[in-house]
Amino acid sequence: MDKSITKILLIKHGAFGDLIQADGIFHDLRLYYANAEIVLLTMSRYKELMQQSPYIDRVIVDNRVALWHVRDQLKLRQKLRDENIDLVIDLQNSNRSSLYQRYFLPNSPWFSRRSSLNGVSGLQGLKQLLEQHQIPITFALKPNVSWMAANVDELLEKANVDKPYIALIPGCSAQHPEKRWPYFSKLSARLVEKGFRVVNILGPDELSMADDLSGYTPSKDKGILSWFEMAGILKHAQYVIGNDTGPSHVASCLGTSGIALFSEHTSVVRSEIQRDSFLTYQVDELKNLSVDTLLSIITPHLE
Numbered sequence: 001m002d003k004s005i006t007k008i009l010l011i012k013h014g015a016f017g018d019l020i021q022a023d024g025i026f027h028d029l030r031l032y033y034a035n036a037e038i039v040l041l042t043m044s045r046y047k048e049l050m051q052q053s054p055y056i057d058r059v060i061v062d063n064r065v066a067l068w069h070v071r072d073q074l075k076l077r078q079k080l081r082d083e084n085i086d087l088v089i090d091l092q093n094s095n096r097s098s099l100y101q102r103y104f105l106p107n108s109p110w111f112s113r114r115s116s117l118n119g120v121s122g123l124q125g126l127k128q129l130l131e132q133h134q135i136p137i138t139f140a141l142k143p144n145v146s147w148m149a150a151n152v153d154e155l156l157e158k159a160n161v162d163k164p165y166i167a168l169i170p171g172c173s174a175q176h177p178e179k180r181w182p183y184f185s186k187l188s189a190r191l192v193e194k195g196f197r198v199v200n201i202l203g204p205d206e207l208s209m210a211d212d213l214s215g216y217t218p219s220k221d222k223g224i225l226s227w228f229e230m231a232g233i234l235k236h237a238q239y240v241i242g243n244d245t246g247p248s249h250v251a252s253c254l255g256t257s258g259i260a261l262f263s264e265h266t267s268v269v270r271s272e273i274q275r276d277s278f279l280t281y282q283v284d285e286l287k288n289l290s291v292d293t294l295l296s297i298i299t300p301h302l303e
Contacts, residue, residue, distance in 0.1 A: 169242030171206035
């Protein structure tokens with residue numbers, strides 16, 4: 001390790017699931033650069049979350065405003081230059097971060113994957129980036145976001161939800177409706193009929209689904225869950241069933257048992273969500289996956 005490096009800028013704007021997946025990368029960087037200040041450049045929606053990461057010292061917000069907003073770009077450039085960064089580690093590997101390298105911090109040492117010839121992406125690509133720079137790999141492929149999980153005992157007690165319970169994640173990004181399995185309301189009803197307790201995790205764009213779901217839906221009582229409440233519920237669930245979406249990645253990276261549902265429109269391999277007891281199931285179109293079929297798949301894991 002170069003002990004002259006006292007301040008490192010990590011670039012990782014998102015998306016949410018990608019940030020969660022990178023937890024092990026952050027961990028390995030923290031171990032290697034134990035005495036350096038690690039600053040994360042990310043979007044404002046993730047600031048509160050990432051400030052709680054044990055591997056990040058500070059967060060700088062970059063909401064990726066349009067590049068033609070010159071005043072905003074100059075302001076960010078000056079802010080980054082004032083930080084006196086010793087090393088930039090680009091975990092985003094985007095056209096934007098390439099421009100930052102060229103125009104914002106051209107004189108800073110810069111680790112990125114743009115020089116890589118094999119085009120490996122995702123978590124494997126980040127692992128490769130660390131390997132290229134002789135950073136030891138211990139946790140890169142073993143993200144563990146237990147630090148996210150708040151104590152939700154009181155929340156569940158007020159709702160008369162006892163453990164064990166099954167957590168459902170019926171939503172997904174509004175930009176990708178093809179990732180949404182359309183039968184979560186029927187599944188929740190069937191699970192309740194079978195005697196299971198069900199907790200439904202909904203995001204801000206999914207509140208319209210609340211009235212159709214059986215079981216307990218926290219957003220109906222208290223509004224949107226915080227990142228930490230969501231993680232607390234997922235951590236203590238007996239089993240999680242979700243779409244290919246950020247909260248499913250959280251469940252996977254908490255070590256909770258569960259399953260994420262995929263259509264052929266997205267890649268299970270590239271998602272890198274499957275680990276240990278968190279599995280995946282892929283069909284051509286999610287609408288073709290019946291409730292009965294899914295129940296036959298998950299029931300052995302609920303016994």
